[in-house]
Amino acid sequence: MNHRTTTHRRRVLAGGAIALAAALTLAGCGDDSGPKAAKKPEIKVSGAFVPEPTMDDMAAGFLTLDNAGAADKLTSATSDIAGDVTLHSSKNGTMKEEKSFDVPADGELEFTRGGNHLMLEKLKRKPKQGEKVALTLHFQKSDPITIEVPVKEATYNPKQQGGSAHGSHKSH
Template identity: 40%
Template sequence: MRPISFLSRGFPRGLALVGLLLGGAAWAQALATPGWVRLVPPVVKDTAAYLTLENRGSTPLRLVAVETDLAQRVSIHKDHREHRGGQVVLGMRPLPYLDIPPKGRVEFRPGKYHLMLEGLKRPLKPGEKVTLVLRFQDGTKLKVMLPVEMR
């Protein structure tokens, strides 16, 4: 099935959205705004991707999986902070899914949510585009392209 480009259908320029593969009823419900993938040294096999997901619909959206040809797997993570024995412990936890409320948005950014690209199959290059396919519970797929950046 061929992706539909929203950039040619009057959607705002600058969206990191490439297209939505029709598979669910909410084809125009999910939008992705610009994001990026963190550039890591060639010996590092994991990295993070960041973007903002917006739900323009009146029903919740549940992000259940993300895929890329560039890594063995992609998981949804949330950074957390807890106090343990008088110390602040920072970490991250994988999430089985992420809900985006109706008319709401979820920001994937450092210190909050991120997409963990695990088991990179090759080193990343600055400026290259990484294609991710976001899969929602209703069968909708959202394809995004994010630039690799050193931040």
């Protein structure tokens, strides 16, 4: 080999090594283990309650989902005392069953009287004030969250009780 061929080959190899190093560096930017890792949903439940039902076969559930992470979606709920739990929205006095609710990133989703709520249908027993009802929330991305929800008086409304919808009932 002559000097010109050897020099050319070294330049090609050096250029290839630089390109490879750059590609590996850029590939590392997508690594989920570093400080800039993609956020995951971080959902906590607060202010949950079920008003003592006036009907034998149906009750409502209210709560707030606080999300300190990425967006998620509440897809369903289940309860040990209900044959079915459905998701509902209320707008302009009209109640509508929903398939899911978005839980916004770094935000909250509220279930309140006159707004979004859970309907516990086909009750196996009528819960009484002072009891707790198990409720499991199912999400698109997050693991299910099971909470023990207190049964309050039928007219209970935390916003009218001098507190916020969040109350002091933190659950996990």
